[in-house]
Amino acid sequence: MSHEIPLSKPDITQLEIDAVVQTMMSDRLSIGPVQEQFEHLVAARTERDHAIACSSGTAGLHMALLALGIGPGDEVITTPFSFIASSNAILYVGAKPVFVDICPRSLNMDPDRIEAAITPRTKAILAVETFGNPEYMDVYEQIAARHEMPMIEDCCEALGCTLKGRPCGSFGRVGVFGFYPNKQITTGEGGMIVTSDRRLADMCRSLRSQGRPVPGGLVSGPSSPASVGGLDAPPPTLSTGSWLLHERLGYNYRLSEIHAAIGVGQMKRLDEIVAKRQAVARMYMNKLMDSPDLMLPTIRSDATMSWFVFVLRLATSYTREERDRIIAGLRRHEVGAADYFPCIHLQPFYRQMFGYKPGDFPIAESVSQRTIAVPFYNSMTQRDVDFVSQTLGLMLSRENLSRG
Ligand SMILES: *Cc1c(COP(=O)(O)O)cnc(C)c1O
Numbered sequence: 001m002s003h004e005i006p007l008s009k010p011d012i013t014q015l016e017i018d019a020v021v022q023t024m025m026s027d028r029l030s031i032g033p034v035q036e037q038f039e040h041l042v043a044a045r046t047e048r049d050h051a052i053a054c055s056s057g058t059a060g061l062h063m064a065l066l067a068l069g070i071g072p073g074d075e076v077i078t079t080p081f082s083f084i085a086s087s088n089a090i091l092y093v094g095a096k097p098v099f100v101d102i103c104p105r106s107l108n109m110d111p112d113r114i115e116a117a118i119t120p121r122t123k124a125i126l127a128v129e130t131f132g133n134p135e136y137m138d139v140y141e142q143i144a145a146r147h148e149m150p151m152i153e154d155c156c157e158a159l160g161c162t163l164k165g166r167p168c169g170s171f172g173r174v175g176v177f178g179f180y181p182n183k184q185i186t187t188g189e190g191g192m193i194v195t196s197d198r199r200l201a202d203m204c205r206s207l208r209s210q211g212r213p214v215p216g217g218l219v220s221g222p223s224s225p226a227s228v229g230g231l232d233a234p235p236p237t238l239s240t241g242s243w244l245l246h247e248r249l250g251y252n253y254r255l256s257e258i259h260a261a262i263g264v265g266q267m268k269r270l271d272e273i274v275a276k277r278q279a280v281a282r283m284y285m286n287k288l289m290d291s292p293d294l295m296l297p298t299i300r301s302d303a304t305m306s307w308f309v310f311v312l313r314l315a316t317s318y319t320r321e322e323r324d325r326i327i328a329g330l331r332r333h334e335v336g337a338a339d340y341f342p343c344i345h346l347q348p349f350y351r352q353m354f355g356y357k358p359g360d361f362p363i364a365e366s367v368s369q370r371t372i373a374v375p376f377y378n379s380m381t382q383r384d385v386d387f388v389s390q391t392l393g394l395m396l397s398r399e400n401l402s403r404g
Contacts, residue, residue: 022261038260126152155175161303210251
């Protein structure tokens with residue numbers, strides 16, 4: 001049996017298992033009350049009027065951009081230092097991602113560089129809480145408002161964190177969460193759009209389910225997500241509300257009731273989950289803060305973190321090759337490690353499409369080549385953290401020795 005300490009691990013309890021079993025024994029496996037309950041829990045937590053569950057965070061970002069009417073010829077300002085999905089969603093709608101280099105401390109877009117990137121084609125700012133750090137979300141919101149354009153908050157890495165008392169997911173016009181197994185909470189696969197814009201919410205509900213009309217129609221009328229199409233036989237004519245009436249090009253981006261059941265259980269445990277993650281982060285901080293070779297995450301005093309991952313940065317004297325050797329060494333010692341994130345603009349197809357090259361976003365590139373994500377999950381013990389820290393220390397001393 002392997003004693004590997006993995007990079008991440010979901011935290012599933014009997015609560016989630018029972019909820020899934022109960023849902024599976026019901027006759028409703030999609031578009032039902034459990035999804036609605038999951039939506040209400042996330043809406044409440046993010047202080048938004050509407051939440052729309054969907055099949056992934058990526059699908060949620062795609063629908064948010066479509067619902068905002070962003071398309072070919074438009075530009076969207078975003079970060080090059082993120083998981084690729086935040087930028088790919090902009091490509092899905094035919095718009096162009098315009099990257100803004102990051103602030104080296106928070107690792108989020110540098111607010112002072114945003115206005116220089118705005119052109120007459122700019123239609124939105126898509127901001128990412130990289131590694132779950134909410135810094136500047138309020139500033140991006142103000143910049144977007146000043147330029148009369150929407151801000152989209154890609155909060156896929158940030159569920160449960162706050163800035164100045166505001167929950168993440170509450171910034172900008174619309175926020176999007178993802179529930180892949182390495183996120184703060186998981187549904188296996190899944191996502192959630194949150195907004196207080198009724199029209200946008202209705203549009204996302206329609207896009208999620210093959211462009212079907214939302215009961216009451218867009219803009220006006222009461223919204224009843226549970227009745228957007230059902231398992232009932234469709235009525236004989238194409239009346240509003242018909243299962244086979246498609247008002248626009250839509251998608252199947254729905255979340256099943258089974259997945260939603262996991263989400264309900266996880267949301268009920270969110271405070272407990274966040275507390276566990278904060279405790280593990282503290283263990284790492286205490287263990288590693290004195291190392292001169294490492295830079296630890298810094299969080300503003302007016303922010304709270306729910307900790308998506310724990311990403312260390314090597315001191316600036318380290319090269320990419322040394323970082324990669326350290327990651328390989330950790331893995332050889334059965335310690336999970338990863339290079340979160342390679343810059344998006346340097347991914348092969350972005351270079352090909354837009355002609356990006358090394359040096360285009362120097363701060364993101366400099367940070368990116370020195371980061372190491374170390375194992376981080378709720379059930380990590382002090383022993384696990386000690387073992388990871390000792391193994392990392394060993395790898396660092398090997399690099400220092402080989403430098404002479
Ligand atoms: C995880 C993630 C996504 C995508 O979420 P999925 O549910 O995996 O599609 C989007 N943006 C960021 C920043 C993410 O970390």
